Amino acid sequence: MKLIDLRSDTVTKPTERMRRAMAEAEVGDDVYMEDPTVLRLQERAAELTGKEAALFVPSGTMGNQICIKLHSRPGTEVVLEERSHIFNYEMGASALISGVTLRPVRGEDGLLDWQKVNAAIHHNAAYYVTPTSMIALENSHNMAGGSVMPLGIADEICAGARALGLKTHLDGARIFNASIALSTTVAEIARPFDTVMFCLSKGLGAPVGSMIAGCRDLIREAVSLRKLLGGGMRQVGVLAAAGLVALDESPGVLPDDHANAQRLATGLAQIRGLKIDPEKVQTNIVIFDISETGMTTSQLTVELKARGVLANGINPREMRMVTHYDVSLEKIETTLGIIREIVER
Numbered sequence: 590m591k592l593i594d595l596r597s598d599t600v601t602k603p604t605e606r607m608r609r610a611m612a613e614a615e616v617g618d619d620v621y622m623e624d625p626t627v628l629r630l631q632e633r634a635a636e637l638t639g640k641e642a643a644l645f646v647p648s649g650t651m652g653n654q655i656c657i658k659l660h661s662r663p664g665t666e667v668v669l670e671e672r673s674h675i676f677n678y679e680m681g682a683s684a685l686i687s688g689v690t691l692r693p694v695r696g697e698d699g700l701l702d703w704q705k706v707n708a709a710i711h712h713n714a715a716y717y718v719t720p721t722s723m724i725a726l727e728n729s730h731n732m733a734g735g736s737v738m739p740l741g742i743a744d745e746i747c748a749g750a751r752a753l754g755l756k757t758h759l760d761g762a763r764i765f766n767a768s769i770a771l772s773t774t775v776a777e778i779a780r781p782f783d784t785v786m787f788c789l790s791k792g793l794g795a796p797v798g799s800m801i802a803g804c805r806d807l808i809r810e811a812v813s814l815r816k817l818l819g820g821g822m823r824q825v826g827v828l829a830a831a832g833l834v835a836l837d838e839s840p841g842v843l844p845d846d847h848a849n850a851q852r853l854a855t856g857l858a859q860i861r862g863l864k865i866d867p868e869k870v871q872t873n874i875v876i877f878d879i880s881e882t883g884m885t886t887s888q889l890t891v892e893l894k895a896r897g898v899l900a901n902g903i904n905p906r907e908m909r910m911v912t913h914y915d916v917s918l919e920k921i922e923t924t925l926g927i928i929r930e931i932v933e934r
Contacts (some may be wrong), residue, residue, distance in 0.1 A: 626826030639776030663688030665722035699733020735874030747781035
């Protein structure tokens with residue numbers, strides 16, 4: 590049975606062009622900063638994000654945690670949205686690595702604004718109150734169904750933070766999806782932030798790796814932190830080569846992923862017992878409520894797998910499905926038919 594895998598856009602397989610590039614990659618020792626393919630990837634990532642420099646890291650989690658370490662000091666707080674990846678899915682690494690507390694704030698569809706952020710900031714507060722050191726935002730927002738943050742809101746939050754002497758970081762794991770949805774460039778989304786992280790291994794389809802970007806001095810310091818965290822790799826150009834191909838060929842197919850997600854959402858909305866507003870699906874992530882079917886997400890997950898569809902529940906009542914270039918429109922239609930068969934029987 591060929592599976593339709595909608596668990597995440599991390600499950601993509603490298604394209605043939607990526608595989609050839611990996612096999613033919615020119616390599617060197619990246620700890621000595623002598624891997625020419627990694628250097629080209631870092632230059633390209635800096636160019637795309639509009640930053641002075643960039644660094645290749647093994648994972649998005651490591652990239653986020655390096656940036657938090659760069660912008661904070663032990664005993665301070667990081668303000669972020671309560672459903673953000675950093676808060677929920679990075680295993681408390683910020684406390685362990687940087688000695689900081691995370692202060693979550695509830696956003697509307699995952700989106701914060703300056704008023705909410707400002708209300709959570711501790712600036713020039715009493716000495717016994719934990720001071721805020723930085724703000725971390727996410728665009729697109731994974732657990733808010735791939736929602737995107739408008740440029741004006743990000744600008745206002747970053748300007749407000751800067752006026753208070755606070756640093757800002759963007760978890761842009763799917764920033765290329767956000768750029769498609771906002772009809773703008775990755776550089777424009779990243780512009781107001783001190784640092785940005787994006788993943789090569791999600792919708793872009795590379796097998797491994799993420800990038801962080803910022804000013805040259807910060808990235809120089811980030812090299813040391815990457816080594817400290819065990820991320821100093823050697824002839825890693827074999828992976829960077831796939832990343833270069835991903836940056837070249839994958840952004841152009843992301844609109845198809847978004848269109849497939851919209852078709853999935855529209856179809857789900859027509860199935861009895863499922864609740865979703867297709868108009869809120871902006872990128873490639875679809876989250877829908879199944880509570881009125883009488884099933885739990887764990888039950889539906891088992892039923893789907895038995896019929897060749899892989900998907901995850903994010904809680905007992907909500908399922909998440911993520912489109913990517915290995916899932917065609919035909920597979921979306923097949924998935925909708927299978928779901929209808931299960932929940933309307």
